[in-house]
Amino acid sequence: MAGNTFGTLFKLSTFGESHGVAIGGVLDGCPAGIELNLEAIQEDLDRRKPGQSAIVTQRKEPDTVEFYSGIFEGKTTGTPIGFAIHNTNQKSHDYSHIKDSYRPSHADYVYDQKYGFRDYRGGGRSSARETASRVVAGAIAKQFLGDMKINAYVSQVGELSLNKSYQELDFSLIESNPVRCPDTATAAKMEEYIKKIKKEGDTVGGVITCVIQNVPVGLGEPVFDKLHAELGKAMLSINAVKGFEYGSGFEGVKMKGSAHNDQFNTDGSTKTNHSGGIQGGISNGMDIYFNIAFKPVATVIQAYDTIDKEGNKVSTQGKGRHDPCVVPRAVPIVEAMAALVMADYTLLNRTIKL
C-alpha cells in the first residue's frame, strides 16, 4: 500500500492509525519563504477536532501538532515539513468488542482480507482520524495560495437541503453555528435534526459545498490530470464520501447546450458559470464550486448482527463516542484537500511556458 502520498510537486505523505502512538506526515515541495501563521494551522485543526460541540463525537483529543522540520525563523525553508500529532486518548477498551467481528459497512473486513490481519483497535488506518494530518498540510497550502480563497460549508443534512446558491450566502456565518451552514435558519433545523438522530443512536449523511475564489486562469494539466479530476479524486479520498459534482453537475445533464454554454464578457469572464470555473480541465478565472456527498457514518449505537473472522453470525451492540453526522467536522478537511490540489496545480502551472 503505497497510496499514502498526494500531489506531484506540493506533496503530502501521511502516516498513523487511530490507536497508534501518533499520526502525522511529511509535506514536501512547499516553496521556500512562506511566513507561516502557526495559529491558523491550529485553528483549522480545532475546527476538525472532536468534542467541539454537542452534535459531534464527545471524544477528547487535543490534536496539538508538533513541527519537526522545514520551518526556520517562522518561514518555510523549501525542505520537507515533518509533523506529528500524538494520540493522547486512545480508549482502546471502547473498541475491544470489535476485535473478533466485522462492523457492517466499515473497512474491518476488507483490511483483514487485503493485508491478512489488522490493527483491531478501532478503525486503524481507515479511521477519519488520519484526516487531521491533511488539515495540517492544507492549512499550510492555504497560506501559500495568497489571494485564492477557499470556503466550504454544509449545504445538506439528510433531507434538509440549503436551497440557495453560494452567491446568496455570507461565508462569514459558516463558523457561527456548530453545523457550519451559513444560513442561520437552515442551520438551526439541521442542528435540531442531528440531535434527534443522535438520540436514536443513529447517523445521517450530508452534502458539503466548496467554493474557490480568485483563481488564476490556467490551472490544470489535461488530459488525465484535469483540475476537476484531481479535485474529484481529492474529495473522494475523504472518508465516507460517495459523490462529487462541479459546476452544473448532475442537474446540468438536463439542460440544452444553447442554455448551458457560458457566454463571454469582453474581459474573458463569463456571464453565467455552469462550467464551475473550469473548461477542458483548466481554470478559466471564474469561481470554482463543487458538491461532495457524504454517506451516513456506519457506526450506529444500536444492536446489530454481523459475522466474525470465521464467518459465524454474532450479535453485538454499537458503542463508543461517534459522530451522528460527519459533515460539520468534514468542512475543514474539504478545504484542506482543495488547498492541497490548488497549491500543487499552481506549482505545475509554472512549468508550462518557455
Added chain:
Amino acid sequence: MAGNTFGTLFKLSTFGESHGVAIGGVLDGCPAGIELNLEAIQEDLDRRKPGQSAIVTQRKEPDTVEFYSGIFEGKTTGTPIGFAIHNTNQKSHDYSHIKDSYRPSHADYVYDQKYGFRDYRGGGRSSARETASRVVAGAIAKQFLGDMKINAYVSQVGELSLNKSYQELDFSLIESNPVRCPDTATAAKMEEYIKKIKKEGDTVGGVITCVIQNVPVGLGEPVFDKLHAELGKAMLSINAVKGFEYGSGFEGVKMKGSAHNDQFNTDGSTKTNHSGGIQGGISNGMDIYFNIAFKPVATVIQAYDTIDKEGNKVSTQGKGRHDPCVVPRAVPIVEAMAALVMADYTLLNRTIKL
C-alpha cells in the same frame, strides 16, 4: 503539461490532437503473456467512432489502430505497447471560422491563456478525439482482467431517465440500439429526443452508469488512492464529465446509517450493496457501480456571440458535424477508463502481502 499519463503500474501515456497527423499512445506495464484478441480492440474503437448511427456526428473516421511494439506472436511481451491511429479526415476548413474567436464553454480560451497560443484547427488536444487512444488501451486492459466484467450503458438523456437498477437490466441489450440503453422502450424515447435536439441544432447532456462484476476482494490503495477515488478521477478526466457518484451516491446522504449499512452474509458478501462494492477505498467483492454526468456538448449549430483574442465582440455561427448528445459514444470510453483503473489496481494489489 505532463498530465498525459494515467496509472502507476499499468500505465498509459497518450498523444495527439484532433487535426494532427495521428493520435496514439504508449501502454507500459502490461504484463507479459496475454493472448491479445486484436478484433476485440477494433470493435471497441468502432463503438466509439463517429458516423456509426443517425444520432452521432456524421464525421467519417475509420479509426484503425496500428500496433508498433510490445506484441509478439499474438501475445503481450511485457514491453511497452506503442500504437497510433492516423487522422484521415481532418476537414480543417470546417474550423477556420474559429481561428480568431473563442467558442463559449470550449477550451479555446483557457488553452490560449495557459500555453500562449494553440492549434486552432478545432479542439486540438482538448478534443474528445484523444479518447480513442484510451479505448485502445482499455480494450487491452479488459483482456488482462479475465473474469472481471465491465458494462457501461446510458441511463439518462436530458430529462429522460431510466428508472431501473442495473440488476433489472439485460446488458446484452446495450448494443441493440444506437443510444446504448439496455431498456428498449426507454432507448426509443431517448433516440427520438436526441433526433429532435439535433434538428434544433442544439445538444443535451446525459448520464452513463457503469457496473463492474466479479471483482476480487482487496483492490484499492488507501488513504489517497482509494479505488473509488481513482475511478472518480478516471471518469472526471473524460471530456464533458461534470459529476461522479458510486453506490448510494448523492441519494444516500438522505438515509440513516441503520438503513444504509450493508449487513453481512456468512460468506462475507452483503445483503444490500449501498456501499457500491467498495469499503474504505478497497473492493469488498460485491458489484461496483457508479454514475457519470455528462454536460450538453458546447458546440451548437446556431448563431452565437463571443469574443476574439483582443476581447472584441464577434457574432458567428456554429458549424461542423458534431454530436447532439455525447453519451452513446462515451459508453466505450467509460468502460476503457474503468478497465485501466481495475488493471492498475490489480497489479498494485500484488505487492501488498509478504
Added chain:
Amino acid sequence: MAGNTFGTLFKLSTFGESHGVAIGGVLDGCPAGIELNLEAIQEDLDRRKPGQSAIVTQRKEPDTVEFYSGIFEGKTTGTPIGFAIHNTNQKSHDYSHIKDSYRPSHADYVYDQKYGFRDYRGGGRSSARETASRVVAGAIAKQFLGDMKINAYVSQVGELSLNKSYQELDFSLIESNPVRCPDTATAAKMEEYIKKIKKEGDTVGGVITCVIQNVPVGLGEPVFDKLHAELGKAMLSINAVKGFEYGSGFEGVKMKGSAHNDQFNTDGSTKTNHSGGIQGGISNGMDIYFNIAFKPVATVIQAYDTIDKEGNKVSTQGKGRHDPCVVPRAVPIVEAMAALVMADYTLLNRTIKL
C-alpha cells in the same frame, strides 16, 4: 515493466523493439512556444545511426523520425509530442541462430526468465536501437535549454586514454573524426585500434566524457533527486554502461579535503572545480563534467559455446553487423540523456520559491 518513462515534468516514454514495426515515444511536459529546428533533431539521429563510418556497424537504417503531435506552425504547443521511427531493415534471418540459445552477456536469458518468453528476433527491447527515441527527445530538450551547452566526446577506447582535461580540448573537433574524440592524434590511434579489433571479430569498451556549460545555479532536488544522482541514473540507463563519476570522481578519493575544497571567488564562482559543478546535489554555476564507462559489446563475430532454453550446451557462431566499439555512436545518446535531465530539472527548479 512500467520502467519506460524518464523524467518528472519533462517526461519521455519510449516504446519499440529492434525488430518490431517501429520505435518511438511520447515527450510530455515540453513547454509551449519553443521554435523547433527539425533539422537539428535529424542531425543528432544521424550521429547515432548505423553505417555512418567504417568503425561502426554497417547495418543500413535511415532512422527518419515522423512527428505525430505537439508541434504546430513550427512551435511546440505544450501538448505531448508523439513520434515514431519505422524499422526499415530488420534482417531477422541474421538472428535466427539465436532463437533457441542465449548469447553470453546479452539480456536474452534474463528477459526469458522475467517475462516467460521474448521476441527472439535480436535484442528486442534490450537492443540499443531503443536509444534512437532518446536522441529525438534529447534533441528537443537541447532546444529548450537555450544557452546551456552539452558536449560529449570519446575520452578512452580500450587502453587508449585521452589524457587531457576538457578545458584543453576544442569541442569543434569532436565531429571531425569517426571516433568523436576532439584530439586528432589520439582519435587516429583509437580509430586504428577499433579497426584492428573489428578484424579480429572482437569488441572493446570505452569512456565518454560529457561537459555541460552555462548552467544556472540552483538545479537539483535533494535529498534523493540530487542533480548528479539523476544524471548518473540517466547515464547508467544507457546500454552497456558500467560506471559513472562526476567532478573528481574515483581519483578524488585520494585527495585531502584541504586540497579538494574549491575556494570561492568573490562572484560565487570557484577557483578550482573538483566538485564538478554540483554541491549537495545542486548546480553551483560552474561547468558540470562526468565520465561514463562502456563495456565491450557482447556480440563477437567468433565461435562460442552457450546454452539453450533447456540448459543444453550448444556451440554457435556470432553473426550479424555489430559495433566493434560502442562509444562513437553513444556520444549523441549521452548528450540526449544529459539534455533530458537538465530540461526536467530546469522545470522542477521553477517551483521552489514563493
Added chain:
Amino acid sequence: MAGNTFGTLFKLSTFGESHGVAIGGVLDGCPAGIELNLEAIQEDLDRRKPGQSAIVTQRKEPDTVEFYSGIFEGKTTGTPIGFAIHNTNQKSHDYSHIKDSYRPSHADYVYDQKYGFRDYRGGGRSSARETASRVVAGAIAKQFLGDMKINAYVSQVGELSLNKSYQELDFSLIESNPVRCPDTATAAKMEEYIKKIKKEGDTVGGVITCVIQNVPVGLGEPVFDKLHAELGKAMLSINAVKGFEYGSGFEGVKMKGSAHNDQFNTDGSTKTNHSGGIQGGISNGMDIYFNIAFKPVATVIQAYDTIDKEGNKVSTQGKGRHDPCVVPRAVPIVEAMAALVMADYTLLNRTIKL
C-alpha cells in the same frame, strides 16, 4: 523541492535538518505481515552514529528511533510506518561562525541561491544527519528481503586500497575494526592513516564496496529503471558520493568482448561475473557488486578564506566535531540504500507476468 521521496512501491519519504527538532520519515508500501526485529534496526543506527570510535566525529547523538505507526503486535500492517529521531545535541553555537559566510565545497551557497535563505545552523537539510532516516528504512527493507544478503565494507581510504576481490574476504570481519574493512592488516593501516589525517585537521576520501548475494533472477525494470541505474542513483544520492561502478566498471572498458563475456554454466549461472550480476538492467542470479567513491569531507579544522553573502572575502577557522573520513560510518547507509532498491524492485517484479 519534492525530491525527498525514494522508491515506487516500497517508498521512503524523509524529513529533517541537522539542527531541527527531529529527523524521520514515512515508509509506505512495506508489505504486511513482516515480523520486525526492532533491535536489528537500532543496531544499524548505532553503526552509523557519531562517537562510536576514535576515527569518527566525537559528537554525541543517541539516535534512538521512535515508531509512530504501521507496526502492530510486532508485525508490519501494510500501512505507512512513520518514525522520528529527535535531535538531542544540537550545539548550534558550534556553527555560529558560518552564519554569514559560505564554507567552501559545502552546500551553503547553493541552498542560499536556490531557496533564497537557509537554516544556517550547520548543514541543515544537506547534512549527512538525514541519512539516519535512510538507515531506519533500510533496516526494515533488509528484514523484508529474507535470504538476500547485503554486505558493504570499506575497500579504499585515500591511497590505501584493499587489493582483494570480495570473494577473498570474510564479511564477518567487517565489524571487527572501526574502519569496517574486512582485511585486518589493511584495516589497521587505514585506521592509522585516518588518525594521522585527523591530527592534521584534514580529511580524506574513500571507497565502499557493496555485495548483494542470493538475488533472484528477474529484478529490474528496463529501459530507464534498470536495476543498476536505480542502484547508482541510490548511491549517488548519499552525501559526498562522486562515483559508482558495478561489475567490471571502469576497468572493464579495457577488456575485449571475447574476454569480458560471461560464459554460461548449464544451470544458467555464469563461469565469470564481469556483468556484476545484472544483464540488460535485470538481475541474472549471480552476485551483484559495485563500488562507490566518496570525496574527502569538506569540513577541515584549519584556517581558510571564503566569502560572505555580499561577496566580501572573509577569513575563518574550521570548527566543530567532524569525520576525518566518512566511509566507516557510510557503510550502513550504503547497505540501507541497497536494501531499499532491492525491496522496491522485488515488489515491482511481482507485477510483470500474467
